[in-house]
Amino acid sequence: MAGTLVGRNYTPPDLVAKVTGRAKYAEDFRAEGMLFTKLLLSPMPHARVRDIDTSAALSLPGVRAILTAYDLPDLDGQERALTNEPRYAGEPILAVAAVDELTAADAVERIQVDLEPLPFVTNALDTLRPGGPNPRLDGNVWGPPPPPREGAPPAAPPFETLKWTTEDFAEEAQGRLPMGKPAEEWSYGDLEGGFAASALVLDETFVVQSTGHHPMETRSAMAYWRNGKLFIHASTQSVAQTRGNIARWVGIAPEDVILICEYTGGGFGSKGGGAVSMSIPALLARKANAPVMMRITREDESYIGRARTNMTGRVKIGFAKDGRITALDFFIVQDTGAYGPLGDHRSAGNAASLIYQPPAMRWRAVNVATNTPPRSQQRSPGPMQGNGIIEPVMTKAAKQLGLDQVAIRRINSPEGKAPFGPVLPSGRRNHVTSAFVKEALDRGAALFDWEERKARAGKRQGSKVRGVGVAVGPHGAGSIGYDSIMTIRPDGRLYVQSGAGNLGTHSMIDLARVAAEILDVPWEKVEVVWGDTGKHLPWTCLSVGSQTTHAMTRANHAGAMDARRKLQEIAARDLGGSPEDYTVGRERVYRRDAPSRGLTYVQAARRAIELGGRYDGHDLPGDINPMTRASATALAGLGLMGVAKDNYGRDGVTYSFVIGFAEVEVDIETGSVRVVDYLGIGDVGTVVNPRSLLAQIKGGSCLGIAHALFQKSVVEPRYGVSLTDRFHYSKPLTILDVPRQMQADALDLPDPETPVGARGVGEPPVGAAYGAVMSAIADAVGEDVFRRAPVTSDIILMSLEHGRRMHEPLRMHV
């Protein structure tokens, strides 16, 4: 669906506020009598709070209230904002509200917390050893989730104890991941037959590091209560879906939460449905009977701000002579940190089965908890780690078989409604809605001058040697079933309610472009209403997992079609004939055979209000979410309302793909790596907003480059404390670390299973760049120089100097 709006660049309505500093993020709000809070964080990675003495703190002038875990609602064992059993160093134990931060900090210093140290573990493998410590009192491993039951909410997976035997660890000394009893597994096809029939079998272990999300804006929040309602200024990726979470964390009804978040300073998955820490200022404000500002420092953020799950993966792949994979055996040990569970390991398995299309595959995994900061989904959770584990193996196989790197990916790549994942209880496997990976590989290879670059790779010039790499980054790219609300009002404008978060990707505005396109309203007359649950927003997907563009273009397509139908009905009622005799265009609904006969949108909006009922939102469809119903009811009578749930069919699961092409230059005297050039090609469906889409590809690529070369989270194993609590230590990418010009492009081939044709794009570029850059390094200096990321200068230098791989094979957190 391309037209005058969809598929074209535009200037989103929030940019002037951003460039003038008027855009307000959570910490930019003030309230009369506002207090400040400071947190007391656990110095120990695992402990039990025996006693808290707050008397000296409470006697300090200016201290207004202290919040402890006892003040928080029980969340059925899920993570709460404060705890009496800290499970990682840096976990908040209590919070003090005072007239200013210095006083709050003074008070924190005066509080005596009696902590009983408990056993702890920071490395996932260590808790699986015979007699290894458990990170929690109730176990160390998440089991598989119970099968879903009809009509019941998904149940939490069990938390259990799993220990492997000494024999299981026998291969550890050789740097191979031990493979004891898995907690989860699936398989399909004839694995042994596949290996037996192969010309080459590779068995490789790879360590994927953890990385902090570190959005530029920390999870600061400010809250106050008015007339029994909680007003909270906070930072979230998803306005509509965070309201209910806050209500649960605070222990009140969702209707009593007014969440304001017009601008979100980054999230990358760490603020998916908000942050549990939001309940601290909310509950403190109630206790102190005053507004409370919670400023989260960068150090605080490194503890409570989430990180990617680290994975140690081992993969055994059989290849035929032409590079076609015959069998793939994948084992993952995943570290989910102090809380969980997370499904990155499952997504990694599904993604591997998708992008390499092995005829036989086994996936086994252990999802381990440790006493390290909690993990959450991070931009391409799972597939990206899988890219890191498997793509260097693909590059090694290409070299050993004498094949081209692009060719070996192409011959294995998914096409059309390609199957993926395990065999389901129905006896069938899932399949994607569409895949054009071969086209993307071809387009990319041509644009990147792949053959030319390949020809100069591996040749030394002075101390420098270049290499090229390619990788296929996949990720789920869209959900279904959400709602939209829009109104054409007597002022002649189209108001589109948007419940998505504003991360600056503009997907939360792009959805209104679809509505305006269908209703043929000029963009200057469209008002997008967003960022405040008091403004009556519809039930909206989480802005995570590359969902928004797909899910919300569908929902707004449905809402606009509803509005269009109502325009036709009103015209037929007033001017005669049937609704089908009418069409819409240029802000009018008019007879197809006599365009001069019709109503302007202004007239139609007035008529809708006069007619009432379903035309102006007084009667609503039965299938919309209760949140949408309440919002639509509040907006009823303001104009002609389009309101609908996305009931469009979909055959398959929506996935997007980005292919990364990288050229690197390695200095073999210093070990430093420079990314010379980079190209990302998207197979992401119809392009709705070209400029933002290419920005997503390039931005996601930079995150992948950072993971390949620099970024990491490190927890000191002996004392369990974080050593990367600053930007300086966690090493995010700077502008000097990326090529001076980067390239991106997209196929712009519509997905057949969604009316607008658009899929999401945020995640797949990350794994593509991660894999492509590491493949390029391998191409330049050899496939066996490294088996972990980030591939730092010292790893390259040490290994080259000694002629063999020198880094510690399986250690996490280095």
Next chain:
Amino acid sequence: MSLSRRNFIKGVIAGGAAASSAAYLFRGAGSLFGQTSAPGSVERLLSLTVNGQTRRVDVLKQETLAMTLRYKLGLTGTKIGCDRAECGACTVLIDDVPHYSCSVLTHTVRGRRIVTIEGLEGPGGVLHPVQQAVVDEQGFQCAFCLPGFVMAAVGALKTNPNPTREELAHAVSGNLCRCQDYDKILTSLLRGAEYMRRTT
């Protein structure tokens, strides 16, 4: 693994990574909102020149310019991303030179010209050429780092109005972005340089 508490705490100290919550601290909302600050705070009234205006403000001797701007002068366009001179989100101009305002004590900038992102717009809300370029090119995504990048670029363009892509990249290399389309950021700032040359 068992560990005595004493050894544990020693280790934490040796590791230099004690989970301290007293990282960045601020006292001052009291005077802004008419409350009495706790005893012990010593504020001094001084005059600052911010965005062309003289502003009289009470500051603590250890107060940073970022906090004064944000919490006493209401200029929240200046962002704090790390409070440790690592990310550049708080960059402002002091006598035309970009500085991390999180790492400048307010009492040291008396009598100097401070310009924040709010001070770039011309009369009648006309955007500064660099601001206009960032809008035209959609230079940023979440835009939390935007004010810092723009101030760093505006400062750099004062001494080098015609920078190469490489030179401008170096000029803003003290600023971090996590959405990380650095390519488009640089393109938009270079466009800003072009707009500036055209207007002067």
